[in-house]
Amino acid sequence: MAARRALKAVLVDLSGTLHIEDAAVPGAQEALKRLRGASVIVRFVTNTTKESKQDLLERLRKLEFDISENEIFTSLTAARSLLEQKQVRPMLLVDDRALPDFKGIQTSDPNAVVIGLAPEHFHYQILNQAFRLLLDGAPLIAIHKARYYKRKDGLALGPGPFVTALEYATDTKATVVGKPEKTFFLEALRGTGCQPEEAVMIGDDCRDDVGGAQDVGMLGILVKTETRNVDGATIE
Amino acid sequence: MAPWGERLAGVRGVLLDISGVLYDSGAGGGTAITGSVEAVARLKGSRLKVRFCTNESQKSRAELVGQLRRLGFDISEGEVTAPAPAACQILKERGLRPYLLIHDGVRSEFDQIDTSNPNCVVIADAGESFSYQNMNNAFQVLMELENPVLISLGKGRYYKETSGLMLDVGPYMKALEYACGIKAEVVGKPSPEFFKSALQAIGVEAHQAVMIGDDIVGDVGGAQRCGMRALQVRTGKFRSVPAGVIYPPSFQGMTMFSFCFVLQSKGGILSKSKGSMWAFTVLYVVNL
Numbered sequence: 001m002a003a004r005r006a007l008k009a010v011l012v013d014l015s016g017t018l019h020i021e022d023a024a025v026p027g028a029q030e031a032l033k034r035l036r037g038a039s040v041i042v043r044f045v046t047n048t049t050k051e052s053k054q055d056l057l058e059r060l061r062k063l064e065f066d067i068s069e070n071e072i073f074t075s076l077t078a079a080r081s082l083l084e085q086k087q088v089r090p091m092l093l094v095d096d097r098a099l100p101d102f103k104g105i106q107t108s109d110p111n112a113v114v115i116g117l118a119p120e121h122f123h124y125q126i127l128n129q130a131f132r133l134l135l136d137g138a139p140l141i142a143i144h145k146a147r148y149y150k151r152k153d154g155l156a157l158g159p160g161p162f163v164t165a166l167e168y169a170t171d172t173k174a175t176v177v178g179k180p181e182k183t184f185f186l187e188a189l190r191g192t193g194c195q196p197e198e199a200v201m202i203g204d205d206c207r208d209d210v211g212g213a214q215d216v217g218m219l220g221i222l223v224k225t226e227t228r229n230v231d232g233a234t235i236e
Numbered sequence: 237m238a239p240w241g242e243r244l245a246g247v248r249g250v251l252l253d254i255s256g257v258l259y260d261s262g263a264g265g266g267t268a269i270t271g272s273v274e275a276v277a278r279l280k281g282s283r284l285k286v287r288f289c290t291n292e293s294q295k296s297r298a299e300l301v302g303q304l305r306r307l308g309f310d311i312s313e314g315e316v317t318a319p320a321p322a323a324c325q326i327l328k329e330r331g332l333r334p335y336l337l338i339h340d341g342v343r344s345e346f347d348q349i350d351t352s353n354p355n356c357v358v359i360a361d362a363g364e365s366f367s368y369q370n371m372n373n374a375f376q377v378l379m380e381l382e383n384p385v386l387i388s389l390g391k392g393r394y395y396k397e398t399s400g401l402m403l404d405v406g407p408y409m410k411a412l413e414y415a416c417g418i419k420a421e422v423v424g425k426p427s428p429e430f431f432k433s434a435l436q437a438i439g440v441e442a443h444q445a446v447m448i449g450d451d452i453v454g455d456v457g458g459a460q461r462c463g464m465r466a467l468q469v470r471t472g473k474f475r476s477v478p479a480g481v482i483y484p485p486s487f488q489g490m491t492m493f494s495f496c497f498v499l500q501s502k503g504g505i506l507s508k509s510k511g512s513m514w515a516f517t518v519l520y521v522v523n524l
Contacts, residue, residue: 122368128403131394135401147415148375157368157375161415165407169393 007040009194011073011185011213013203014046014056016225024063025225032065041192045201047075047178047208049116049143049159050095070191075143075178076101078187079114082141082177088112091130093121094143111136113166115174116143117159127162134170144178179205180212243465249285249440251431251459252276254292254300255395256450256472259307261294262398268307269471280310285438288316289431289447291390291424291454293360293405295341296320317434319389319424320345323358326423332385334358335377337408339365356385359412359420361392361405371408378416386412390424392454396473425451426458435464450474 012018012035018028035042044067046056053072060067076098083090089106092099094116102114113130134140146158163174177183189199196217203209203223210220255261258272279286288311292300297313297320304311320342327334327349335354336346339362346358357374378384392404409420424430435445442463449455450472459466468474 119368119372122371124362124364124366124403127366131403131407132401135394147417154376155379157372157411157415161371161375161411164414165403165411168410169403169407171393 005195005198007198007200007219009041009043009189009192009199010035011043011045011188011199011201011218013201013205013209014044014060016204017202017209017223018044018065019060019063020225022059022063024065029064036066041194042071043073043188043192044071045073045179045184045188047144047184048098049075049118050097052098052100053077054100055097073188073191074101075184076116078177078184079116079141079143080105081187081190082175082183083112083114086112086139088139090114090141091133091138093118093126093130111138112141113138114141114143115159115163115166117146117149119156122157122159122162127166131166131169134166134172140166140170140172140174142174142176142178145174145176179208180215182212182216185213185216185218244446246444247284247446247465248444249287249435249438249446250279251287251289251434251445251447251464252279253425253447253449253451253455253472254288254290254304256474257448257469258304258309260396260398260472261303265303265306267398268309273308276309276311285440286315287434287438289425289434290316290318291361291392293319293342293389293424294339294363296344298344299341317430317437318345319430320360322430322433323387323389323423324349326387327356327358332356332387334387335374336360337362337365337370337374339363355381356387357412358387358389359405359409360389361395362408363402366403366408371411375412375415378412378418384416384418386416386418386420388420388422388424390454391420391422392451394473396450401473425449425454426461428458428462431459431462431464435462 017025019025053069053074056072056074057067057069080102083105089108089110090112091110092102092107092114094114095118098116110133113133140163142159142163145160145163147160148155148158167174175183185196185201189196200219200221201209201213202221204225206222210222213220252258257269258276259266259268297316297318301311301313301316324346333350333352333354333356335357336343336351337357338360342360354377357377359374362370378386388405388409390404391406391409393406394401394404413420435442445464447455447459447464447466448469449466450469452468456466456468
């Protein structure tokens with residue numbers, strides 16, 4: 001086995017690793033200060049479909065974490081990065097609160113479809129519009145494919161079923177950009193100029209954080225904070 | 237390919253798909269496909285048995301037949317094999333009480349069904365009624381059941397209306413399958429039971445029948461698996477670049493009208509008189 005190269009980039013998961021809800025994980029602020037002291041590029045990464053970078057920044061600053069906006073990378077950022085690379089104009093089926101992360105991307109006369117958790121967009125007319133675009137060759141980008149999530153009134157359909165519906169209707173496959181997909185980690189590293197072999201992922205989710213990172217050749221470090229994946233699947 | 241006469245040998249009955257073959261549905265009762273009214277008339281005037289075999293599940297048979305008759309078609313309710321009545325049969329046999337994820341237009345077909353305290357979900361081509369709310373209701377019903385049963389009227393991917401292509405029941409069936417981790421039971425084409433009941437209704441054996449449809453999987457594939465011959469018409473949802481051809485049709489690429497001409501002039505089945513010369517293109521699908 002080849003010797004691991006020196007570490008140049010550190011990806012840190014947010015929810016469950018740096019903070020839990022509105023409380024910092026004990027010792028996390030200290031740990032971050034020490035990380036800053038080392039000469040590594042740091043990125044704060046998370047799956048989200050409705051929090052823009054600005055929202056996340058505000059929450060983290062309130063917890064007294066010293067972080068700048070361009071160090072944050074979310075599944076929405078990954079989607080945006082993909083859109084820019086493919087040079088396409090998306091039909092955005094995402095929560096309104098996620099729209100700021102797509103500012104500057106042209107959305108008129110769309111030739112791509114982006115789907116996040118957005119129940120208000122999952123009715124027949126909108127999905128039919130998306131379907132017709134896809135049939136004409138537009139790429140389908142899914143922030144994630146969660147089957148359902150928890151609401152006050154019980155379980156509710158996530159974006160996964162509707163992505164599956166469109167995949168079946170058009171006989172195509174969506175590119176899923178959230179953790180643990182390879183796309184997520186590769187896009188997160190793209191901005192750092194580091195190779196996966198020079199990077200480490202620190203997270204609390206065995207499958208989504210560590211497993212996903214290892215699949216692209218990164219080192220993965222599992223922290224032992226107990227958490228429940230909010231997209232309706234418990235970590236066993 | 238073998239000559240026409242051979243390929244049509246022994247045909248005694250024809251199963252006709254409706255949407256995409258007879259007419260395109262849409263605003264104002266839809267539009268008849270050119271030549272199809274006359275084609276049906278010719279078939280009915282011949283010795284061939286005719287049965288309409290449709291997956292239409294957005295409207296009742298009465299409404300569908302009414303619309304088609306207004307367009308000039310010779311068709312009656314008793315000649316139609318449709319999925320809703322077939323589903324009702326199954327629901328009664330198994331003591332199932334459904335949450336109906338359907339369009340109001342077909343609700344009358346379920347009048348005899350108990351829908352209280354649902355222990356299954358029936359999903360049909362609900363069209364505009366595929367709201368997030370309704371989908372979520374169906375999902376919640378299924379997740380509460382120890383033994384979730386999902387009955388789908390067809391599994392078509394899409395169909396053609398006058399305004400363009402429309403998502404059919406299939407994608408929404410797949411959505412619920414994925415969300416709940418279950419498999420749906422399909423009532424309607426391409427399920428073999430459905431074709432068999434249509435054949436039984438006209439007393440024709442599979443090897444003596446031809447299915448005419450626009451859906452390569454639902455109509456052509458399904459019919460051929462039952463031992464029938466099948467024609468894929470180039471109207472309706474037919475696209476000249478089919479996504480993944482799996483079932484080479486026995487005949488392809490004509491309108492229903494020109495196929496009936498073929499039956500007439502080449503098969504000598506419809507009448508003894510020779511028709512006038514027609515130029516028509518036949519697309520042969522290469523077996524992949």
